[in-house]
Amino acid sequence: MNLDQSKIPQATAKRLPLYYRFLQNLHASGKQRVSSAELSDAVKVDSATIRRDFSYFGALGKKGYGYNVSYLLSFFRKTLDQDEVTKVILIGVGNLGTAFLHYNFSKNNNTQITIAFDVDESKIGTEVGGVPVYHLDTLEENMPGDTPVAILTVPAPAAQSITDRLIKKGIKGILNFTPARLNVPDSIRIHHIDLAVELQSLVYFLKHYQGES
Amino acid sequence: MNLDQSKIPQATAKRLPLYYRFLQNLHASGKQRVSSAELSDAVKVDSATIRRDFSYFGALGKKGYGYNVSYLLSFFRKTLDQDEVTKVILIGVGNLGTAFLHYNFSKNNNTQITIAFDVDESKIGTEVGGVPVYHLDTLEENMPGDTPVAILTVPAPAAQSITDRLIKKGIKGILNFTPARLNVPDSIRIHHIDLAVELQSLVYFLKHYQGES
Numbered sequence: 001m002n003l004d005q006s007k008i009p010q011a012t013a014k015r016l017p018l019y020y021r022f023l024q025n026l027h028a029s030g031k032q033r034v035s036s037a038e039l040s041d042a043v044k045v046d047s048a049t050i051r052r053d054f055s056y057f058g059a060l061g062k063k064g065y066g067y068n069v070s071y072l073l074s075f076f077r078k079t080l081d082q083d084e085v086t087k088v089i090l091i092g093v094g095n096l097g098t099a100f101l102h103y104n105f106s107k108n109n110n111t112q113i114t115i116a117f118d119v120d121e122s123k124i125g126t127e128v129g130g131v132p133v134y135h136l137d138t139l140e141e142n143m144p145g146d147t148p149v150a151i152l153t154v155p156a157p158a159a160q161s162i163t164d165r166l167i168k169k170g171i172k173g174i175l176n177f178t179p180a181r182l183n184v185p186d187s188i189r190i191h192h193i194d195l196a197v198e199l200q201s202l203v204y205f206l207k208h209y210q211g212e213s
Numbered sequence: 214m215n216l217d218q219s220k221i222p223q224a225t226a227k228r229l230p231l232y233y234r235f236l237q238n239l240h241a242s243g244k245q246r247v248s249s250a251e252l253s254d255a256v257k258v259d260s261a262t263i264r265r266d267f268s269y270f271g272a273l274g275k276k277g278y279g280y281n282v283s284y285l286l287s288f289f290r291k292t293l294d295q296d297e298v299t300k301v302i303l304i305g306v307g308n309l310g311t312a313f314l315h316y317n318f319s320k321n322n323n324t325q326i327t328i329a330f331d332v333d334e335s336k337i338g339t340e341v342g343g344v345p346v347y348h349l350d351t352l353e354e355n356m357p358g359d360t361p362v363a364i365l366t367v368p369a370p371a372a373q374s375i376t377d378r379l380i381k382k383g384i385k386g387i388l389n390f391t392p393a394r395l396n397v398p399d400s401i402r403i404h405h406i407d408l409a410v411e412l413q414s415l416v417y418f419l420k421h422y423q424g425e426s
Contacts, residue, residue, distance in 0.1 A: 008421070010418070013414070013417055013418065013421065014414050016414075016417060017409070017410045017413035017414055017417065018407075018410055020413075021392070021409075021410070022394075041396075042394055043394055044394055044403075044405075080413065080417060086416045086419075088412065094312065095308045095309070095311040095312035095315060096308070096309065096312035098308040099307065099308035099309040099312060099408075100408060102308060103408055103409065110413070110416065111412050111413065111416055148416075148419055149412070149415060149416060149419065151412070172419050173415050173416070173418070173419045175411060175412060175415055179234070181235075181255060181256060181257055189415065189418055189419055190257075191411060191414070191415045191418075192257075193406060193411060194231075195312075195313060195316055196230070196234075196316065197230045197231055197234070198388060198404060198406060199301065199324050199362070199364070199388060200230035200233075200293065200323070200324065201226070201227050201229075201230055201404070202362060202386050202388055202402065202404045203299045203323065203324055203361075203362060203386070204226055204229060204230065204293060205223070205226065205386070205402055205404075206361055206362065206385050206386045206402055208221070208226065
């Protein structure tokens with residue numbers, strides 16, 4: 001099947017990696033079919049949303065049968081370009097950066113952190129989670145030219161200037177874990193995850209939406 | 214002003230901590246008023262959305278003047294219950310957990326991590342980021358009874374059984390950083406942040422929505 005993926009709603013696109021991971025687990029456990037209700041229970045997305053999401057891909061479950069796990073899995077693998085590895089660099093090998101480097105992304109994923117940068121001399125020249133750490137001063141010479149994605153786990157005051165350097169080197173997307181809001185051209189995509197905001201948001205919801213889901 | 218906060222749309226509620234943080238910075242720098250365009254540029258939310266969000270609070274900017282920073286700030290402080298500290302516990306003092314414990318939440322925030330748990334004997338009895346670490350086996354006796362929120366930064370296979378124990382002890386919300394999808398009663402709120410899914414989602418967007426914002 002050939003479809004124009006830019007027609008898929010972004011909210012649907014965001015859920016694809018989640019579906020993919022769960023289908024991998026199902027497949028590994030030998031399960032051959034799955035209902036939207038089972039999927040719903042496992043991934044915590046309501047089953048009407050799952051059915052709508054899947055309909056964009058022409059994957060229409062049969063009543064009383066559900067979805068074929070192998071078919072879905074091979075379809076998602078292609079859709080998510082699982083066969084093509086995307087190179088990622090990481091800037092900032094502190095606790096959070098180290099957590100990322102030890103996280104085994106390649107197991108369930110099509111991304112690979114190939115190189116990391118820091119300014120701490122004691123880390124330069126070492127490997128963390130199998131990834132070599134270089135000095136940030138050498139970013140321009142050592143960052144591979146075909147790297148589209150950077151993970152930013154540096155102190156907030158350093159974030160913007162590093163971002164400017166990354167963009168000059170051709171980065172297309174940044175996973176920003178700093179509290180800083182980054183100024184970038186429209187062509188650059190930023191996904192921002194701010195730990196303090198996530199925590200505060202959860203507290204706010206608990207206080208004001210207690211009992212709703 | 215007294216308003217029923219459960220009437221605020223959840224999408225709006227999610228942006229409140231972001232607005233609050235930026236207004237604090239503005240106020241600290243001595244700025245007395247701010248336009249929705251300036252706010253928009255700083256927090257990366259379009260200005261129509263900001264105006265609509267603020268209108269839920271009756272905070273209506275004046276044309277050519279904008280919003281009064283002090284008023285907004287004191288209003289958000291009350292709305293977000295900044296004067297009331299919410300206790301948080303953290304389970305799993307690995308790299309990610311340690312990053313959380315070193316993150317100075319209390320500076321911009323109304324939350325405080327009071328105690329952490331792990332199973333690594335070398336960590337038990339130490340303090341990380343000023344927070345004491347106890348053995349997970351003693352969760353039931355050492356977790357303060359009035360703790361509504363837990364941060365879960367443990368290996369995925371341990372997540373569900375720890376969640377069950379937390380719920381028995383009265384936890385209301387969990388910030389889940391493990392890849393595991395947790396089964397909980399409807400009354401428990403889970404915010405799930407999966408590092409691999411975040412990274413994969415960014416890669417997917419780069420490939421299929423290039424150039425859109």
